[in-house]
Amino acid sequence: MLAAADTHSDAYQAGQVLAPFILAAIALVILWTATRKWRRPQPVENPMAEDIDAAAKLARERTRRVVIGTVVIVVAAMAVAVPRIRQSGQYGSAASKGPTNLTITPPATLGSYRLMTGTQADRLSAQIAAKQTEFHTVSFYTTASEPTRPVVEVLSATSTTDPKLAQELAQHSADYENTSFMAGAHMSDAKIFNPGSAGGRMRCGSNSAQLLCAWTDSSTIGGLVSNATSGLDVQQIASLTQQFRVAAEH
Structure with missing residues (x-):
């Protein structure tokens, strides 16, 4: 942080x-x-x-x-x-702004992409989890034509299963946590985007290697990532992030 x-x-x-x-x-x-x-x-x-x-x-x-x-x-x-x-509505701890018992279940589809499953998905998830220990759910989305090549990667965690995250969300604002997320990902050009109906705080940005939209709300944090060579732009990544949260958060 x-x-x-x-x-x-x-x-x-x-x-x-x-x-x-x-x-x-x-x-x-x-x-x-x-x-x-x-x-x-x-x-x-x-x-x-x-x-x-x-x-x-x-x-x-x-x-x-x-x-x-x-x-x-x-x-x-x-x-x-x-x-x-x-007046901004962003003051106060993130946890005070909504439910603190949310769970995340990745949807089977995300826009035109499909959730990657099977042994390869498990292997890739294990590799990411070993590097990004603060995230408990790692999902990959692919195209129908290339089902083994991830185009979009989603990392997420919930305070329901992570006491440390619960403590942070109870102590800090969503804006602070979201800013820290983007800074840790070295997204120097990150800008605030509309988080959609799921609420919270969302920033999106890019660097030479990847595009990222990260969100923080009262019970979850996460980020949707795509390679800079994927053909997607920041606005598209933001839209996919909104769609994922609406479908995944319960």
Whole structure:
């Protein structure tokens, strides 16, 4: 995972909300200290009782104005800041955004491709699993004309069977996990794509060797990969990823 702050986490959001209050409290202390002399009853020559009362009343009125003004400023600032913090819907842990007991069952078909089965599929899955230990399901899709040559590869994992993933999704946002996924795959040009009806967060990108769309939601992570020579483009990979998730996640 990236050693960076999760700017969409609950903790970060809490900090964003608390920061204006802290700054307002500091400003209030400074303002209170700076206006101390102004708020004090002013000395009156040859004071009469009514003059003393008037000076005290003026001091109380000035104090009241300082307090009310500060409160109004803080409330106004929060009325603007909080909706902006909340508006993207991406704040909070990934696990808090939906069900946490999803499973993944690769569909028999994916667009015009067919799920590869048999001993060769098992052998390829074992090879990938040995290198990508964080993924528990590896599926390959081929064309009808070349049933032994994978065109699309899908790697996925669920928090239902992976306690470590469950912990990460409960701690970090989908955006953070998705960004980390793409960074680990060295996809420097990754862009956010519509995740489709399955929701969560999805980014797609490419490098000199492959194209990749990765998703993260409340209970699953995964990526759909194709070689750069497959003839597919990023938009097509994104569409296939959406289709896979709708058919596979239950």
